[in-house]
Amino acid sequence: MSKHSDHQALVPLAFIPPGQEVRLASLGDEIDPHQREQLTAYGLAENRPIRVLQQKPMTVILADEVELALEHSVARHVWVSR
């Protein structure tokens, strides 16, 4: 997978179909600052690979062998590149 660069379209994590692997681009400002810190602490840092496991009832991802569940209201503001 190529490294994320500016010309690549960014998509909200909430719209990625299950089974795909993406890379994190940025965490949107709409996310509460504390929750943003929390996500960074969970391992959601720039360019990290993320595997989307499911989208319903919540967005479930695998990042560094750790399964995380995110509500759509948060996953909508997590920007990723394919």
Added chain:
Amino acid sequence: MSGTLSIPGTFLLVGHPNVGKSVLFHRLTGAYVNVSNYPGTTVEVTRASARFDRDSALLDTPGVLALPSRSDDERTTVRALLNEPTRALLQVGDAKNLRRTLTLTALLAELGAPLVLALNMHDEAAARGVSIDLAALSEALGVPVEATVATDGKGVGALTRHLTDARAPRRILQYDKAFDAEIERVAAAITEHCPHPVLAARGLAILFLGGDDEVEAWMRQHAGDRFAGIATLRQEARARAGGDLPTLLAKERTEAADVLARSVVRRSIRSTPLLSQRVGQAVVHPVWGLPILLCILYLVYEFVGVFGATTLVGLLEEGLFEGILNPAMTHFIDAYVPIKWVSELLVGQYGLWTMGMTYALALILPIVTTFFLAFGVLEDSGYLPRLSVIANRLFALIGLNGRAVLPMVLGLGCVTMATLTTRILHSPRERLITTFLLALAIPCSAQLGVVLGMLGSLSFQAVLMWALAMVGILMLTGFLASKLIPGRRIPLVTEMPPMRLPIFGNVLKKTAGRLKWYLVEVIPLFLVGTFLMFSLDKLGVLPAIIRAGEPLVSGWLGLPPEASAAFVMGFLRRDFGATGLFAMSEHLDSIQAVVGMITITLFIPCFASLMMMVKEQGVKTAATMVALIVPFAFLVGGLFNIALRALA
């Protein structure tokens, strides 16, 4: 250890949530801590003397997601770091996720205290194809690194040897030059005005610049009026940072941890997901999640409601107590105790033995035992965090997020324990709503068992009616509370630990711990309650209360007048009250049984949980809750009485 000069001091266990700190603590001290397969089990620090050095204490701290501290758990841990005579830190990390572990190490290393790193759950990492070059990592950090599997004791021996000769770690990152200059400026001020006996000024400066409230409070206290000068340095640093300084510093640590982790971790490609991962995904699957939940609920009902509350209670109450023990006891007392009121106090209608002990041991014990066993299995399997994902949408309606499912489900075991566990919730608003709902509409296992036993023997419809009433009231009052209590709902972001087959020994140990806690609390209260009932009866107050309560209990709720006694008992313990109703169930028709159980479930929680509410929320809030709950319970009970009679 023999031959080693013992130095008093504290070993601090620190690490992320759910990495096995408490299991390791148990291994290192022999002391029991409540251990669960969900994050946030340790809500307070636990201290015990170390097995390998009886002069030293070992402290188990709550898990930290990241430092500087933001949550209560993190603040508790920073307080321990600041106030303990730390001899060494034992960082426990998840071997599956070294990068995250090292992000925390990057900060702990700056604090300068001797450190040992335990990479726990090594077996799970290996099963996922993750292997770590421990020697290279140890070399890079300059401290001992040990792979452990705390649940079966692997690596624990080596770890204790390392702990006694722990060293200060090497720094794993060089901050950006401009930031480094800011850190050094603040560190110099700390060294001058408020040096810490154990922790390095540089580490404290990083926490302070990152906005750690606990470090700030500590500095304020120790630097006195010179604190203002240090605060000015921080303001200037923030102004010069060109962005949010805490975020920028955290980002540098994450990147440094990533670089180090990549250099020592090897991943083998695995084509098929592990069985535990597939099970873990199935239970939160949009289609399969709900049927699996219903199956689990059915199994729990069969085990607790049918086997515990019917079969075991039958054997113990009718067989053992009423059949053998109580007649023998009565015979013995009658023969040897000539004073009538004493014998009545022991074996009469409100006798300490015939009522207090019989209720506690024959009716309640089998029910709580089966509930705690079932809860222990669910807890150990890793199902509960997944339940919070399934329940999230439902909880969104009442202004909460799925995390609240953990105290709520634990509340079905013991509301007192659950009220304490509301600390895992992130905002005071969530804690307030959850505490209120626990007090109002969540029956504890003892009460649940009594309800299921009583209504279950009537009909399935009666159980369903009661359950729907409870869920309806929970949702309605929760919805209203979320509208009335100011503040914003926090969306759910949660880690889901791997599903695993429950370890029977763990489940038994946890059940034994909880039962001990429960019995120590319940038996004295049952005896006090029985004594109170006996005194009220003897002083002629009970008949007066029954008469006074008659319009409410008989008129409004449609129950026999004697049910008033059950409500008086309910003031002491809700399940005690419910048991009182259970004992008179032969005289109740099905509507009376349902109305009685709805009212007593909503009724104020037991004395112990009331005390816990006061402790967690303050006297004013707790009193307000009680003032709302008691009239509400009778109002709803009466409305159900009217509605059910109209329908019948």
